[in-house]
Amino acid sequence: PGSIWLPDTGYGVLAPVMQEYFEHGLQEATSGNRDRTLVFYCLKDCWMSWNAAKRALALGYTHVDWYPDGTDGWAAAGFPMEAREPVPRPAMGG
Incomplete structure (x- = not known):
């Protein structure tokens, strides 16, 4: 609960526009406080x-955690779930 969804930001290499989208999303999520805790998750496995967590560390965020069990592990543990809509991605051009 309370999370944001920045889709397609965990690939090994990001296009510059997606890197900017990721950086802006983290900036918004933390109100610019790089010491704020960030937890990254996806699906199990x-x-x-x-990759996104490592990218956040490289950007200077200091409290970065990874939840490897993902949303399926969270749900299986009986923790509350919320539906989320992704933060709109930038136009990639073509």
């Missing part, structure tokens, strides 16, 4: 959240 999905490594995109791991």
